[in-house]
Amino acid sequence: MNKTCRLANSIKKVSSSFHQVSDIKTNTITKRFGRQDIDAFRSAAGVNTHTTFPVATVFGCTGFVGRYVVAALADAGYQVITPWRRNEFDIVNQRSMGDVGQVVAMRFDLKRYDSILDICARSNVVINCIGRDHKRIFDNVTVYNSNVESAEIISRACKETNVDRFIQLSLLNADKNSESEYWKQKGLAEEAALSNFDNTTIVRSANAYGTEDGFLNLIAKQIRIFPLIPLTQKGQAKVQPVFVGDVGRAVARTVLNSRTVGKTVELAGPEVFTWSQLVDTVARIIDEKPGGKVMIPEIVGQLVGYINEYTHTPGWTSDLPIRMSFDHVLPKEKPQNVMRFEDLGMTPVILEEAALEPLSRWRRKADYFMDVNYKN
Numbered sequence: 001m002n003k004t005c006r007l008a009n010s011i012k013k014v015s016s017s018f019h020q021v022s023d024i025k026t027n028t029i030t031k032r033f034g035r036q037d038i039d040a041f042r043s044a045a046g047v048n049t050h051t052t053f054p055v056a057t058v059f060g061c062t063g064f065v066g067r068y069v070v071a072a073l074a075d076a077g078y079q080v081i082t083p084w085r086r087n088e089f090d091i092v093n094q095r096s097m098g099d100v101g102q103v104v105a106m107r108f109d110l111k112r113y114d115s116i117l118d119i120c121a122r123s124n125v126v127i128n129c130i131g132r133d134h135k136r137i138f139d140n141v142t143v144y145n146s147n148v149e150s151a152e153i154i155s156r157a158c159k160e161t162n163v164d165r166f167i168q169l170s171l172l173n174a175d176k177n178s179e180s181e182y183w184k185q186k187g188l189a190e191e192a193a194l195s196n197f198d199n200t201t202i203v204r205s206a207n208a209y210g211t212e213d214g215f216l217n218l219i220a221k222q223i224r225i226f227p228l229i230p231l232t233q234k235g236q237a238k239v240q241p242v243f244v245g246d247v248g249r250a251v252a253r254t255v256l257n258s259r260t261v262g263k264t265v266e267l268a269g270p271e272v273f274t275w276s277q278l279v280d281t282v283a284r285i286i287d288e289k290p291g292g293k294v295m296i297p298e299i300v301g302q303l304v305g306y307i308n309e310y311t312h313t314p315g316w317t318s319d320l321p322i323r324m325s326f327d328h329v330l331p332k333e334k335p336q337n338v339m340r341f342e343d344l345g346m347t348p349v350i351l352e353e354a355a356l357e358p359l360s361r362w363r364r365k366a367d368y369f370m371d372v373n374y375k376n
């Protein structure tokens with residue numbers, strides 16, 4: 001650990017024990033403090049903090065889910081560190097999610113362990129939203145690097161810097177024996193996080209949708225462009241989509257709730273659809289006639305996916321047809337160590353209501369969202 005890191009770590013420990021800000025046993029995590037205490041931490045830790053405590057870091061905050069987690073944590077009064085790696089403009093939106101100085105950017109690189117240590121040493125809670133479901137052909141980052149390596153490195157740094165809690169974002173079907181490469185790597189990532197750090201909580205989410213998703217937007221785009229929508233397994237595999245805003249808030253509530261330590265939190269929306277029903281639902285939302293569907297063999301879908309992966313943001317990837325062939329819903333059984341929305345005091349929103357705004361850009365007949373939802 002370098003000098004800055006040790007200094008920030010010891011300040012965090014002293015500050016935490018003195019103020020009990022991160023005492024997860026007594027769940028005083030939301031306690032607020034006077035301006036003077038905060039200023040002392042600010043100057044000592046070298047972080048431009050605002051008047052809130054404690055500090056939560058969201059790795060992967062530049063991604064789809066990560067930015068909603070940042071918004072929910074800032075809303076809950078956390079000082080949020082937003083690590084970025086390529087372009088500082090990637091976190092410009094996140095800055096405006098809190099008061100001035102509440103959301104702080106720090107640069108990192110997974111290959112530079114000292115940069116991870118430095119960030120973790122300043123954090124009470126660390127959330128890992130880093131992940132990727134495909135390998136970009138012209139990029140040397142693999143699915144393993146983004147999912148397993150990130151979980152392994154960050155959880156190890158959390159242990160080394162005595163972070164209070166670590167939250168690993170995962171998927172409902174994460175399983176190291178899965179046929180899907182993505183689900184397999186997510187299963188391995190969970191294992192790595194749990195074995196490295198005791199105070200880990202796994203948050204397993206179903207397919208999330210929202211303005212920036214590559215899920216319902218992909219279906220809507222296909223409906224607008226193609227006469228036939230490609231599906232595998234006759235479109236009969238089931239999905240249980242969840243609104244990304246609910247995922248963000250659920251992660252913040254997980255952080256606030258000390259009973260979630262060491263548990264798994266499973267998040268899914270209130271409705272189960274088959275892929276075929278989902279295509280019809282999206283068509284209805286964007287006010288298009290539900291078009292035809294074409295059933296393609298997995299291998300054809302995979303080939304198209306491999307070609308797409310040469311592009312910068314492939315919607316349809318080689319792993320997607322495999323995932324479309326399996327149910328991706330909440331398990332029927334709920335073991336004792338599993339918590340869901342209801343245990344966090346939340347009710348997830350209904351897709352036909354929450355997806356109206358994110359999908360409004362695909363409607364031919366309405367230029368603005370107000371046209372579809374405005375009530376005077």
Ligand SMILES: NC(=O)c1ccc[n+]([C@@H]2O[C@H](COP(=O)([O-])OP(=O)(O)OC[C@H]3O[C@@H](n4cnc5c(N)ncnc54)[C@H](OP(=O)(O)O)[C@@H]3O)[C@@H](O)[C@H]2O)c1
Nearest residue numbers: 060062063064065066129130131146169170205206207208
């Ligand atoms: N989206 C869903 O429906 C869904 C559902 C359940 C669970 N999850 C999980 O939630 C997490 C976030 O998903 P998402 O949809 O938000 O993904 P995303 O939009 O693709 O964002 C991925 C994030 O990970 C970062 N990242 C990827 N590879 C990296 C690497 N090698 N080094 C450093 N940073 C890296 C990206 O940083 P750059 O911006 O710098 O590339 C970005 O911030 C993932 O773990 C995913 O498995 C997602």
